[in-house]
Amino acid sequence: MKHWLKVLLVLTLVLSGLTLSNVVQAAGGEDEEESINEKFGLPIVVYGGTLNEDQKQEVREYLNVKNPEMVEEITVTGEDLVTYIEGEDRNARMFSSAKITRKEKGEGLVINRATPENITQVTDDMYANALLTAGIEDAEVIVASPVKVSGHSALVGIYKAYEVSGETLNKDRxxxxxxxxxxATKLAEEExxxxxxxxxxxTEIKKQIAEQNPAxxxxxxxxxxxxxxKLNIELSEEDRQLLIDLFEKMRELNINFDNVKNQLEQISTDIKNKIDEVVGNEGFWQGVQDFFRNLFQSIADLFK
Structure with missing residues (x-):
């Protein structure tokens, strides 16, 4: 009799946990009605011009576009590429897409790759750094692609979205x-x-430029x-010169990173957290293993 009481107790605990989980999921799954930001207008969704209709619908799902009437949809093509970036190929295939929601000043940049498995070279922090350089400071940006791509062309789509919204970005920047x-992707790939x-x-170079204001x-x-x-990074002489040339161009353009120092600090913190997370993964998984071992042992002890 005691044996069956123990079995009943375990089943009750398990079913209670499942029921609570379902209640939480149901509560969290309720759709909230979207509202329009009257200051900045609708979020802008930019589709890569090479996408077919099925792929475009797939991207809508990735970008969480539930109601197309609640976003402004545009397309970016190779013609836009050569408009914004000198020397590029107007016949380039454009798959990378993005959803841009502008935010109030001071809210910072939030970047999220909805399909990180398909954006193979550019990371969230690389996008954030490049957008700050271009002069884009306060926005939520989601990037997605239905096929594997490097992710570079998403920048052009974001530039076009800002132009459509009435904001002019500096072409040199x-x-x-x-x-x-x-x-950035070259260093990751080749070095x-x-x-x-x-x-x-x-990020650290930009922070020092903001602090020291090199002349x-x-x-x-x-x-x-x-x-x-400081970071114990060794580069070839060619790549060192590429970096120096890059930041010299920024200096000549008089890009004031001091204005976005807080955002640079946030990027820096995010990067350090990610590095710490990778380093700590071994300890984390050991903790998970120990947790389940103890859990199963506790259940087994009920039947002794």
Whole structure:
């Protein structure tokens, strides 16, 4: 009799847990009616011009577009690519898509790749860094693709979204931002650097530029060299010069990173957290293993 009482107790606990889980899921699954931001207008969804209709619908789901009337939908093509980025190919295939929701000043940039398995080269932090360089500071951006792509062309779609919303971005800054993204992915691919380490390097250099306000190319070179040494990063001479040239262009454009220092700090914190998470994964999984071992042992003890 006692044996069956124990079985009944365990089943009751399990079923109670399942019931509570279902209640929580049901409560969290209720749709909230979307509202229109009268200051910034509707979120803008930019579809890569190469997408077919089935792929476009797939992207809508990735970008959480439940009601197409609650967003403004546009398409980005190779023609836009050559408009915003000098020297690019107007015949480029464009799959990367994005949803841009503008935010109040000071809210910062929130970047999310809805399909990280398909955006193979560009990370959230790389996008955030490049967008800050381009002059985009306060927005929520979701990037998605139904097929595997590098992710570079998403920048052009975001630029076009801002133009459609009535905001003018500096073309030189857009081109430098595109160059920054290309260098970031090049370092990750060719130098074998971890993507988070690349983003950390770019962010720390920008923070030092904001703090030191370099007046000459030599000052920029010193900042780059100091951050490479600080982060224990070794690059080929060619790639070191690419970095120096990149940040010298930013200096010549008088990009004031001091205005976005808080956002750079947030990117820096996010990167460090991701690195710590990777380092701590071994301990985490050991903890999970220990938890379930103890749980099963506790259940087994009920039947002794």
């Amino acid at each position: 857009m081109e430098v931002a595109n160059e920054e993204l290309s260098i 074998g650097m971890d993507s988070e380490k690349v983003s950390e390097l770019l 000459t190319r030599e000052d920029v070179e010193q900042i780059v060299e100091e951050q490479l040494a």
